Amino acid sequence: TIVAMMQAGDRNEFRRAFAGATVHDFFNWLSVLILLPLEAATGVLYKLTKIVIDSFNIQGGDNAPDLLNVITDPLTSAIIELDKTVISDIATGDPAARNKSLIKIWCKTENITTLLNITVPSAANCTIGVPCWVEGNKTWTQINVTETINLERCNHIFAYANLPDLAVGLILLALSLLILCTCLILIVKLLNSMLKGQVAVVIKKVLNTDFPFPFGWVTGYVAILVGAGMTFIVQSSSVFTSAITPLVGIGVISLERAYPLTLGSNIGTTTTAILAAMAAPGETLANSLQ
Template sequence: MVSSGLLTVQLAVPIIMGTNIGTSVTNTLVAMTQAGERSTFRRAFAGATVHDFFNWLSVLVLLPLEVASGYLYEVTKLIIDSFQIQSGEAPDLLNVITDPLTESIIELDKSVISGIATGDPAARNKSLIKIWCKTFTNISLEYVEVPGPENCTSPSLCWEQDNKTYTQMNISNTYGVEKCAHIFANTTLPDLAVGLILLAASLLVLCSCLILIVKLLNSMLKGQVATVIKKILNTDFPFPFGWVTGYIAILVGAGMTFIVQSSSVFTSAITPLVGIGVISIERAYPLSLGSNIGTTTTAILAAMASPAETLANSLQIALVHFLFNISGIILWYPIPFTRIPIRLAKGLGNITASYRWFAAVYIICCFFVLPLFVFSLSLAGWKVLVGVGVPLLAILIIIVIINVLQKKKPRCLPTRLRSWDFLPLWAHSLAPWDKVVTACTAKCCCCCKCCQIPADAQGQTGSADSDKKLCTAVYDNPAMSAEKEVEDEIKIELKILNNTRL
């Protein structure tokens, strides 16, 4: 859209920030496929949302900075102006493999997409589905009616008849020669129906593949194999080079994302690995940051393929995306205590493990309700946006500060604010809401025998879950801690043996 001139670079900067947030919803949805087991879901959801929190925190800091100073726009403009950049072609990496498969399923008419992007009214009534892969265009000189003499191609080719004006013009007619071979080439369905079918099919394939990957990894990564893999992936370099490990993980994430050309694919692939405990959240965090950088390199290469007249704007907005992610990494990674997304993700993982319905609430609120709310305020004008948004943001910041002080230095707070017990229970605990959700789901399942669990079975299940919570480390794979458990048992047996000898 920037390349076509529909958007300016300055208007596209906030959109780029929004796409950074939106792209992280995929791995969050992937984590939902592991909701069957609490400890696995805790790790998987925390590993997925660490990417979300990084993007949200970066936008909260950099968007006001950009509005106030134009930091991203000015720096990238300076970079563009200092180089003589020539147009080229974007390289094909995985597209060489994936294009034949996707083209056998669906092909889109790029001319219609370009027409819609540039605001061509004629393109709005055309189908996006490409029907003819080979066409023949015939240009012929024909007599056509025009509104008046001023619309004639030349005075010599203009005449009037029956109060109508005619002229000769070159008319191009396109004829189909060879139809495309994809599945929907002969369909009579509207574009919306085809899009919904493809969306449902792609989500089904994605979830099926991820479930199979998780089951395969769970069966393979057990015992000694799991211990070795965990040590290789999560061990830092020896002192004093331990700090280098995270930056190498960032480079690995960037390289892998550059190869697959999608940060969503890479982060969705590592989410199941975090769930089963192969990759720790502390290691998944720099990998996700690297994937954010890797996806910007793909955009830069794509911008290099733009026409010469729009190359500067296309490349500048791609550099804005790159600089935004670099700035976010500088804010939330180099110093250990600034790695706030890890702590927030672990806290959310613990909440969703106890109240699994809260994961759906989180996705709906963060990726649908909140963006729609901010967009609605922006339509009402910047005064309404500031008047409503600033007080809400101030209240949120105050609540966060009070929560931190309650845990770190409660003596600094008044006695009343050292806990939230003075508020109604529903205002500071999810337990009452959990009862409401449980009651609603029970009513939905009351007619289904498979949903009715005997009371004694529920008690056994609850006790088993509580025992599992006590025995299982929160963010460790039980299969990977088997060796440690064996060592602990040996130590206990040795102590008993020594006591009996005494």
């Protein structure tokens, strides 16, 4: 829908692009309205996926190499780093973690353990194997106290900002939307400049022509396969649908052809989740795939 809004300058293009975006929106809404109550009432999707995964007989093993993070980490680490320890503590229900910042400030720390003498009410409160003695009317014992020393700050842009998490989140959200809208506008401008004249006529004819009789019914299924394949290549249904929406707007792809392409895109995007699940630890791989 946001992509379609980028073509609001031309009434006809906006009408076609918005219709193409609505096809995708309604498919998602109908999927939720139908499948969510069905799953909540019967658990059929859980049972079906469990049967499929069990048939693979997946065994635990070594963790998969983290290939994607090797590419993305340098960029994301330069923008912001999150404290995974705080995230884990919040996930496990530690109430103290909710008051901690999710933004990682110190990337290099050192834990120093010191042996301290403390008083306890009586010798019964001493730990077995730990020195315990009485001086006057006080009972003493020893405990290890660990203190974290901050050595080196992180290098991301918010390490020295001293901003609350909410402010950082809003800044990143605004920057993300700005970059997204800029890219979408550039996509529309690029497609409008490239797909004109005879090129647009040829592409329109190729994309919107049905197979000859009696194989016309196959055309939609081929379009589904094309949509799934292209989405698998770019690993994002949002990117694919954002690309075809301007094409619908400028009339290169018909609305009837956009529908099977959208269906294929939603099928192809499942491969992204499968690839992400395959990066899970060996002992949780089956659950991740399911």
